[in-house]
Amino acid sequence: MEVQVKRNGVDTIKLPLNAAKYSNKVMAEHGLSFSYGNVASLGLRVGDTFTYKGEEYTLNQVEDFKKMSRFVSSFDFVFEGSRHTLTNLFLDHLGARKFSFSGTAEEWLHLFVDCANSKTSGWSVGEFEDMGRVTVEFDSTYILDALTMVAQAMKAEWGIKGKVISLKKTVGTPRALTFEYGKNKGLYSLTRKSLQDKKIVTRAYARGGDKNLPEGTFNYFTIPGYVEKNTDIYGIREGEFIEEEIYPRRTGTVTAVAQIDKKLFSISDNSIDFDLNGQKVEGETPYIVFKSGLLEGNQFEITSYNNTTKTIRFKANDEGNDNWFPTENVHAEVGDKYTLIGIRMPQSYIDAAAAELTTKRQEYLDSNSVPRVVYELEVDFIHLARLNTNLDAGDIIRLKDAEKGIDAEIRITEVSYPAVYPDVIENGMSFDAVIGNEVTYTLFEKIQNDIKEQKEVVTQYNKQSWERDRRNIQALTEFRSKVLDPDGNLEQAMMQAIAGWFGTQSMYYDLDGVAMTVNAGGDPNSFAMTAGRLIHKVFKIEGLGNIWNLTAFSESGLIPTQGYYLAAKCSKTALSGEWVLSTEQIPTEGIPGYWHFNFGYLTTVFDGERSFHPTKGFTLISGGQIETDVLSAYMINANRLFAQVVTVGVDGYNNAGISGLADGKIYDDSWNVIGDDPNKSVRFWAGSNEEDKYKAPFNVLNDGSIRAISGEIGGFELTSTSFRSKVLDSGGSPTGKSSGIILSDWGVLSRNSGMSFLPSSTGLDFSASIVGETSEDLPTTRPLGTSDVRAGIFGIRRQELTLDALNQLKGVWGNYGAMFSSSKLLGAKYEPIRIHSDNAAAYMTSQDYTLIKGGTGDVYLPSDNVEIGRVIEIKNATANTIGIYGNGYDIYTLNNINVGSNSLLKGATRKYRFSAGNQWIEFN
Numbered sequence: 001m002e003v004q005v006k007r008n009g010v011d012t013i014k015l016p017l018n019a020a021k022y023s024n025k026v027m028a029e030h031g032l033s034f035s036y037g038n039v040a041s042l043g044l045r046v047g048d049t050f051t052y053k054g055e056e057y058t059l060n061q062v063e064d065f066k067k068m069s070r071f072v073s074s075f076d077f078v079f080e081g082s083r084h085t086l087t088n089l090f091l092d093h094l095g096a097r098k099f100s101f102s103g104t105a106e107e108w109l110h111l112f113v114d115c116a117n118s119k120t121s122g123w124s125v126g127e128f129e130d131m132g133r134v135t136v137e138f139d140s141t142y143i144l145d146a147l148t149m150v151a152q153a154m155k156a157e158w159g160i161k162g163k164v165i166s167l168k169k170t171v172g173t174p175r176a177l178t179f180e181y182g183k184n185k186g187l188y189s190l191t192r193k194s195l196q197d198k199k200i201v202t203r204a205y206a207r208g209g210d211k212n213l214p215e216g217t218f219n220y221f222t223i224p225g226y227v228e229k230n231t232d233i234y235g236i237r238e239g240e241f242i243e244e245e246i247y248p249r250r251t252g253t254v255t256a257v258a259q260i261d262k263k264l265f266s267i268s269d270n271s272i273d274f275d276l277n278g279q280k281v282e283g284e285t286p287y288i289v290f291k292s293g294l295l296e297g298n299q300f301e302i303t304s305y306n307n308t309t310k311t312i313r314f315k316a317n318d319e320g321n322d323n324w325f326p327t328e329n330v331h332a333e334v335g336d337k338y339t340l341i342g343i344r345m346p347q348s349y350i351d352a353a354a355a356e357l358t359t360k361r362q363e364y365l366d367s368n369s370v371p372r373v374v375y376e377l378e379v380d381f382i383h384l385a386r387l388n389t390n391l392d393a394g395d396i397i398r399l400k401d402a403e404k405g406i407d408a409e410i411r412i413t414e415v416s417y418p419a420v421y422p423d424v425i426e427n428g429m430s431f432d433a434v435i436g437n438e439v440t441y442t443l444f445e446k447i448q449n450d451i452k453e454q455k456e457v458v459t460q461y462n463k464q465s466w467e468r469d470r471r472n473i474q475a476l477t478e479f480r481s482k483v484l485d486p487d488g489n490l491e492q493a494m495m496q497a498i499a500g501w502f503g504t505q506s507m508y509y510d511l512d513g514v515a516m517t518v519n520a521g522g523d524p525n526s527f528a529m530t531a532g533r534l535i536h537k538v539f540k541i542e543g544l545g546n547i548w549n550l551t552a553f554s555e556s557g558l559i560p561t562q563g564y565y566l567a568a569k570c571s572k573t574a575l576s577g578e579w580v581l582s583t584e585q586i587p588t589e590g591i592p593g594y595w596h597f598n599f600g601y602l603t604t605v606f607d608g609e610r611s612f613h614p615t616k617g618f619t620l621i622s623g624g625q626i627e628t629d630v631l632s633a634y635m636i637n638a639n640r641l642f643a644q645v646v647t648v649g650v651d652g653y654n655n656a657g658i659s660g661l662a663d664g665k666i667y668d669d670s671w672n673v674i675g676d677d678p679n680k681s682v683r684f685w686a687g688s689n690e691e692d693k694y695k696a697p698f699n700v701l702n703d704g705s706i707r708a709i710s711g712e713i714g715g716f717e718l719t720s721t722s723f724r725s726k727v728l729d730s731g732g733s734p735t736g737k738s739s740g741i742i743l744s745d746w747g748v749l750s751r752n753s754g755m756s757f758l759p760s761s762t763g764l765d766f767s768a769s770i771v772g773e774t775s776e777d778l779p780t781t782r783p784l785g786t787s788d789v790r791a792g793i794f795g796i797r798r799q800e801l802t803l804d805a806l807n808q809l810k811g812v813w814g815n816y817g818a819m820f821s822s823s824k825l826l827g828a829k830y831e832p833i834r835i836h837s838d839n840a841a842a843y844m845t846s847q848d849y850t851l852i853k854g855g856t857g858d859v860y861l862p863s864d865n866v867e868i869g870r871v872i873e874i875k876n877a878t879a880n881t882i883g884i885y886g887n888g889y890d891i892y893t894l895n896n897i898n899v900g901s902n903s904l905l906k907g908a909t910r911k912y913r914f915s916a917g918n919q920w921i922e923f924n
Contacts, residue, residue: 002017003052005044005049005050006048006050007045007048013044015036015050018419020033020418021417021418022052022415022416022419022421023416024081024392024415026159026393026394029080030081030084031057031078032052033076034077034078035074036074044062044063044077046060046061046062057079058080058084059078059080060080060084064076081160082160082162082163085116085120086112086143087142087144087145089120090141091142091143097138097139097140097141098138098139099138100136101136102134102135102136102296104131104132104133105131105167106128109125112143112147112165113125115143116143122163123164124164124165126165127166129167129169131154132154134153135153135296136149136150151167155169156170157169157170158171159171170411171394172395172396173394174409175391177397178399179397180400180402184383186379200234200237201238201239201365202229202230202233202237202238202365203227203228203231203239204227204238204362204364205222205241206242206243206358207220207222207357208242208244208353209247210244210678210679211247211249212247212281212349214248214345215344219679221248221353221357222357229369230369239364239368241357241365243357246353246357248344248345248349249340249341249345249349250340253336253338254293254337255268255270256311256334257334258311259328262324263324264313264314265313265314265316266311266313267311267338273346274345274346275307276302276305277307279344280342280344281342283704284342285301287314287342288302288314288338288339288340289341291339293336293337294331295331298317301315302340302342374436375410375435376433377399377432377435378430379431379432379433381431384422385425391412391433392412393412393413393415394411394412395411396411396412397410397411397435398410410435412433413436414433414434415431415432415434416433417432501619502619503615503618506538506588508616508618509535509538509539509597509616510534510537511533511534512533512535514529515530516528518612524558524605524608524610526558527556527581528553529550529553529579531549533547533549533550534548534550534570536570539597541574541575548568548570548575548576549576550568550578558610564582564583565581565582565586565600565601566598567579567586567596567597568580568597570597572593572594572595581602597616600614600616601615617629645659646658656686657684658683659681659684659685659690660683662678662681664677665677680703682694682699682701682702683699686698698711715727722745724742724743725739727740728751730751737752750769750770752769755771770793772817772818774790774792774815774817776790776815786810789809789812789813789815790814790815791815791818792816793817793818793819794820795821796821812869813867814865832848832849832850833849833851834849836853838855839856839857840857841859841860844860844862845864848862849871850872850873850875851875853875853882854877854878856878856880859874859884859885860887861886868915869913869914870913870914873909874909874910874911876905876907878906882904884902886899886900889914890918890919891919891922892915892921893922902922910922
């Protein structure tokens with residue numbers, strides 16, 4: 001059996017199929033591989049084709065060969081199926097290879113087929129399923145790789161038969177076939193292999209996205225706890241299901257649209273079931289994100305919401321040059337789908353997201369709680385012939401092995417067999433298959449795509465940008481025809497070309513360690529260059545290299561009305577050179593034995609100064625790109641300037657930068673990674689290279705937090721161990737006036753009293769160096785056997801917290817301005833005094849310490865919220881003896897008698913202390 005090879009439709013050689021093996025793998029390779037020996041030459045060329053079982057196969061790479069003798073060689077080569085044609089064709093859309101597209105499975109298939117048919121022919125749309133919409137970005141991506149990227153985004157699979165492309169959840173054909181060991185049962189051998197990159201998980205956690213987080217939830221949406229399965233068999237093996245698109249969300253449908261002005265639009269949705277007002281997530285901007293229609297994939301800032309009309313008003317996006325999106329022609333339409341972010345959602349949506357995450361967590365656990373394996377089968381050819389059938393990748397068969405406990409419907413993911421089958425069956429032939437439910441997403445240009453995902457500038461195109469570009473091109477075309485040379489000195493006022501190259505080969509060099517001084521010391525007639533190295537990219541001395549050492553150069557007394565050319569004069573025989581400043585132009589080969597590498601031009605003196613204009617290097621302008629060494633501008637108007645990472649520095653020290661990567665980690669105290677958190681991604685850093693940006697001396701994270709180990713903030717200085725005033729004045733002597741504050745591991749030092757804690761409306765000025773306040777209400781329940789104390793300041797000497805002291809604190813119950821374990825006064829002691837001169841009884845309160853009773857009437861001790869240890873003092877300033885009443889508590893008198901009241905003689909003073917026995921103890 002042979003196949004006829006064709007070249008551009010013309011027959012060439014025939015290849016015997018007994019030298020070929022057919023192979024097919026789900027979402028991967030498909031072709032016939034040949035091993036052909038003992039021939040002088042086959043004469044094959046890339047692009048040759050043949051037809052096998054109704055499908056065209058193409059030679060896409062030159063054959064490998066091994067010389068066996070002078071006249072005989074062996075050849076290995078592969079003719080690949082039609083799907084591999086798509087590995088040679090870029091996916092493009094509206095003429096662009098770099099674009100973003102959003103669509104359903106059907107829309108994606110039409111995009112792929114339309115693009116393939118624009119470059120080849122015969123492609124058509126096959127089967128597809130409704131799997132929602134996904135958005136994927138491409139940049140010079142081959143069609144087959146793009147198909148794989150979309151399938152992965154949809155968690156689906158693609159299939160290609162001939163030139164028919166399908167996109168489904170699972171690509172496969174159920175077959176009523178059973179294979180097992182035994183005579184006439186179809187299996188020669190069965191081998192199980194573990195998938196090494198698939199981890200067993202018996203305890204699963206879950207987390208969702210970081211949008212619309214409920215109050216009190218931080219970093220990302222999650223559900224509590226975990227679920228377990230098969231821990232009794234495999235032990236605890238933890239894993240986490242992560243899905244950024246699961247968060248409290250609502251997908252709404254537009255029922256009305258309106259344009260308020262050029263920059264404001266609105267949509268209405270009469271099914272909105274909650275009031276958006278007051279639901280903004282603190283610190284975030286609310287957005288409306290369109291999921292279908294002309295605005296699909298775009299988000300816009302919400303400015304207001306009318307709960308009566310269910311209308312959301314949003315701002316257009318500024319595209320630059322007074323262009324705004326949406327527009328009068330491109331805008332939301334009735335029926336468009338949208339969602340909201342930056343909004344706290346009602347509990348029903350939180351519950352729905354939690355339920356979805358719970359379900360996905362269980363699915364993840366069910367799928368990963370057993371070893372992931374595939375089975376390699378060697379199938380009985382005779383059995384297949386007896387059944388008059390064949391097997392191919394994607395077929396679903398039943399596999400049975402009673403001894404191993406296998407009885408399941410499993411899909412064939414890969415097959416290989418001699419190409420002559422089923423027409424020829426011989427001894428020694430084998431039909432091999434791999435079965436399992438694991439499929440790998442294979443990108444044929446994987447390395448290229450990985451680099452682009454991490455480092456390249458990403459540009460997204462939407463329908464508005466295409467419309468804006470069309471308008472701009474029309475405007476530029478008009479401008480080109482109207483360009484005017486008002487002075488009439490130019491040969492051509494407007495130049496048009498495909499590309500422009502500026503510079504010559506002699507100018508392609510770099511300088512290392514060289515510094516220039518123009519107008520040295522304020523003298524425009526002085527000029528200097530330091531010593532350094534010139535590294536040329538084209539010129540070199542054979543056997544020596546391309547790096548010349550340049551000596552230092554300086555010159556004064558330049559002529560003010562004369563300009564000068566500066567060049568590096570480099571030897572052709574030795575790696576040495578010098579700077580030459582000349583009023584004449586010197587060509588590169590102008591002096592024998594030397595190269596003159598032009599550096600630039602030093603102008604004449606204007607307004608007391610000279611300027612230097614370098615001419616080294618090159619600039620290439622091609623299409624919409626500029627490649628050059630240095631770009632200088634008086635102003636850069638960038639509507640969108642985006643890069644993943646920008647690093648800055650000199651002389652190889654890139655020690656600062658800006659990052660847009662979502663690569664945040666959680667670290668322990670030793671900088672070991674203990675988790676992932678995109679909200680901890682470094683956005684700005686200084687003092688470390690890119691790799692160590694997370695522990696740089698200064699950085700700012702995505703969540704707004706700042707890390708700095710030193711610096712100045714206003715009038716304060718930050719060191720590695722303290723935060724202090726830049727100016728500290730100790731006062732010079734113990735009684736001198738001091739100022740400043742220090743916060744460190746040693747404590748807090750605050751000097752001078754310049755901070756008042758009372759509002760000016762009180763008319764009082766109580767200023768202090770340190771103020772500690774408590775505004776807590778007194779606890780409603782008095783503790784039993786514990787304590788409940790709130791204080792503005794605690795002053796504690798740890799050695800005084802003995803067991804006896806702590807036992808005395810049990811039952812302490814109150815709020816205080818300060819609480820101390822001990823205190824020492826170096827001066828006078830001041831305590832409040834209350835004078836009661838009314839002719840009525842005086843009832844003491846929790847605010848009283850010393851009471852001077854005048855007039856007439858008795859005194860009643862405090863009764864509400866009295867705490868153990870409370871001390872009061874009473875002075876009888878009346879003309880008679882007065883009564884002291886316990887007011888609900890007993891009084892333990894100086895004579896050791898419990899009474900409900902006691903008397904205090906005229907002019908006498910008594911103190912009372914409240915004790916643990918709920919009584920007032922009287923003492924002098």
